[in-house]
Amino acid sequence: MKLPQLLIELHKSSQSLYLPAHGRGQALPNDFRSLFNCRAGVWDLPELEEIGGPLERNGAIAKSQENSAKKIGVKKGWYGVNGATGCLQAALLAAARPGKGVLMPRNVHKSLIGACVLGDLFPIFFDLPYLSDRGHYSSPNAKWLEEVLNQVQTTGIEIDAAVLIHPTYHGYTCNIKPLVNLLHEKGWPVIVDEAHGTHFAFNIHPELPKSSIEAGADLVVHSLHKSAQGLSQTAALWLQGDRIDPKTIEKTIACLQTTSTNALLLASCESAIEELSNPKTRKRLRKRVTEGKQIYEKLVSQGIPLLKTQDPLRLILNTSHVGLNGVEADKWFTKHGLVAELPEPGCLTFCLGWAPQKGLARIFAKRWKELITTQKKWGRLKPFRPIPTSIITMPSMSPRIAFQASSKKVLIEESIGEISAELISPYPPGIPLIFPGEFINEKKAEWLIEQRFNWPNKIPDDISVISKFG
Ligand SMILES: Cc1ncc(COP(=O)(O)O)c(C=O)c1O
Structure with a gap:
């Protein structure tokens, strides 16, 4: 089947419980949808004078970015057409200088490791509270971060910026303001x-958590296709305060982003933001959040092992509770018409998105009963283990140097004492299991071998390690 046809036909009769959150077009904003009533392609325009682009001073896009920044209450904003990935990389490269440290949680998205490689930044990873019944990291609190900062001080490394994740892929959040304050007290900009x-x-x-913008973070990245109603790849980068110069951000965006930004995607950025801020459409979105809460409560009341999260648009099924790996369960659900977003060893996460999910609770409960009777698993999977690490972990060499160094492939079993030259990070969720420049000790190798079993067919048997220094 050719690609265009495949895009239309794939999972046509299934319920899409994955991202982008517009639910295969059902929840695309009306003004944006009207583009598709015109001749296909008529909107595919270059950076004409009237339109401009995300880095132009004049034109409709500059005006639109300005309006959107005002709506969200920040000084400046840029639309992105390379996902949150592009915006995160532009943000980190603007905030930190080559060779300097950046503090980040161990569950960062791999795009930030990419930024460290590009900018020769030195990541200092901090450990996080771990939920071993499901194999997820949760969010730290201020006490946890204080302990991290005490440890970081002992390294003597000069740090240029810090990164936080809020919420995680699963929708776990924390009270972010005290964390931002602690990092600001150190004089570091917070992304x-x-x-x-x-x-x-x-x-x-009213029951959704507060944004990190309200908490005073300097740079905040939103994926408009994951948590608003934009097309895939749409994103936004917001700047507030005076810690980062907007000109530096424009320089990093110019390095990373295409000079031919897609007009359709930029229009989608605007309409996704408009939809969240317009009183008329907000009412409809509020209904979706309430609906998500009701689906969760209905399913939990029937004994279905869903996990609590702070985002009602995520349903996290704890498959390990009945002895099933989420990756196996995903195959079964997909075959039976419910296509999830995020299969992991202990869970299967479904994203409700912004389209109505009529009848989902009933069909979900039915499928769950069928699954547990046909799969005949007993008991729970054994508790998951986090990456073996101390409160902070640092690379043995700069990820940039490790990435470009001469390397050789060895079996993971034979990698003890070596330095990784590569990133291993099953996607989704894109959390690095090992990053370039990380030293492989016995515990780490053992843990990676265990992950091969947890993530069937997603982790190679071998790993690239540094073969020659210098
Ligand atoms: C926490 C987090 N940050 C950033 C990204 C990157 O987003 P995008 O796919 O829009 O580039 C992802 C993608 O899964 C993510 O989960």
């Missing part, structure tokens, strides 16, 4: 990866 929390920034529902 928040809020890819999964655009809706938090618009206060559409």
Whole structure:
């Protein structure tokens, strides 16, 4: 089947519980949808004078970015057409200088490791509270971060910036303001990866967590296709305060982003933000959040092992509770018409998105009963183990140097004592299991071997390690 046809036909009769959150077009904003009533392609325009681009002073896009920044309450904003990935990389490269340290949680998205490689930045990873019943990292609190900062001080490394994630892919959040304050007390600009929390920034529902913008973060990245109603690849980068110069951000965006930004995607950025801020459409979105809460409560009341999260648009099924790997369960659900977003060893996460999910609770409960009777698993999987690490982990060599060094492939079993030259990070969720420049000790190798079993067919048997220094 050719690609265009495949895009239409694939999972046509299934319920899409994955991202982008517009649910295969059902929840695309009306003004944006009207583009598709015109001749296909008529909107595919270059950076004409009237339109401009994300880095132009004049034109409709500059005006639109300005309006959107005002709506969200920040000094400046840029639309992105390379996902949250592009915006996060531009943000980190603007905030930190080559060779300097950047503090980041161990569950960062791999795009930030990419930024460290590109900018020769030195990541200092901090450990996080771990939920071993499901194999997820949760979010730290201020006490946890204080302990991290005490440890960081002992390294003597000069740090240029810090990164936080809020919420995680699964929708776990924390009270982010005290964390931002602690990092600001150190004099560091704070970048928040809020890819999964655009809706938090618009206060559409009183029970949703507060955005990191309200908490005073300097740079905040939203993925408009993951947590608003944009097309895939749409994103936004917001700047507030005076710690980062907007000109530096424009320089890094110019290095990373195409000179031919797609007009359709830019229009989608605007309409996704407009939808979250317009009183008329917000009412509809509030309903989706309430619906998500009701689906969760209905399913939990029937004994289905869903996990609590702070984002009602995520349903996390704890498959390990009945002895099933989420990756195996995903295959079964897909075959039976429910296509999830994020299969992991202990869970299967479904994203409700912004389209109505009529009848989902009933069909979900039915499928769950069928699954547990046909799969005949007993008991729970054994608790998951986090990456063996101390409160902070640092690379043995700069990820940039490790990435470009001469390397050789060895079996993971034979990698003890070596330095990784590569990133291993099953996607989704894109959390690095090992990064370039990381030293492989016995515990780490053992843990990676265990992950091969946890992530069937997603982790290679071998790993690239540094073969020659210098
Ligand atoms: C936490 C987090 N940040 C950033 C990204 C990157 O987003 P995008 O795919 O829009 O580039 C992802 C993608 O899964 C993510 O989960």
